[in-house]
Amino acid sequence: MSVTGRIERHRGEWHRSDPVLDVPLALDLMAALVGAGQGLIAALALLGEHLPGAERLSGVAWHLLLGAAWDTAWQVVEDDADLTELGRELRFAHATGAPTARLLHSTAAALRRSRRRRAEQAAARLAIRLVMPLGLCLLPAFICLGVIPLVLALLP
Numbered sequence: 741m742s743v744t745g746r747i748e749r750h751r752g753e754w755h756r757s758d759p760v761l762d763v764p765l766a767l768d769l770m771a772a773l774v775g776a777g778q779g780l781i782a783a784l785a786l787l788g789e790h791l792p793g794a795e796r797l798s799g800v801a802w803h804l805l806l807g808a809a810w811d812t813a814w815q816v817v818e819d820d821a822d823l824t825e826l827g828r829e830l831r832f833a834h835a836t837g838a839p840t841a842r843l844l845h846s847t848a849a850a851l852r853r854s855r856r857r858r859a860e861q862a863a864a865r866l867a868i869r870l871v872m873p874l875g876l877c878l879l880p881a882f883i884c885l886g887v888i889p890l891v892l893a894l895l896p
Contacts, residue, residue, distance in 0.1 A: 759792040759793040760793050760822060761791070761792075761793035761794050761820075761822040761823060761826070762793075762822075763822050763825050763826050763829070763848075763851055764848040764849075764851045764852045764855075765791075765848075766787060766791060766794060766826055767826070767829060767844045767845070767847055767848035767851070768844070768845065768848045769783075769787060769791065770783050770784075770787065770830070770840075770844050771840070771841040771842075771843075771844035771845045771848070772841075773786060773787075774840045774841050774844065775841040780830065780833060780834055780840065781801050781804045781805055782801070784797045784798075784800055784801040784804070784830075785797070785798055785801035785802075785805075788800070788801060793822070794823070794826075796816060796817045796820065796823060797817070797823065797826075799816045799817070800813050800814055800816055800817060800823075800827070803816060810827075810831060810834055810835070814827040829844070829847050829851075830844075
């Protein structure tokens, strides 16, 4: 499942906290709901009810139904970076009334590519950081198992 929980350490024990919203998954679900005929606000309410980690979207949908401005409605979730990112991605679709499903699918794909690129860069940085410790661990073994026996074999 794409919705995962943050793993935190508390008093020496590891435990899983509240689920974290996977923004590309939420955008794909929004696109499916809008493509099926739901309005943007109704789709937000449905995501808030049924998607783990997106419960606060129901409050955003409620504010929008009451006639609040887009930015005012999204202030409910401004402390959550994932939901704020979702709101930022949905702003254009809400403001222009553009064909939302395609826009949301392409945005989800772009976010996944960006996430994959960041993961690859982090892996490359890790590989560079591991060269020195691995070299320091392997060098004594190479000397003990490779160089010393060769030197001893060459001695008369």
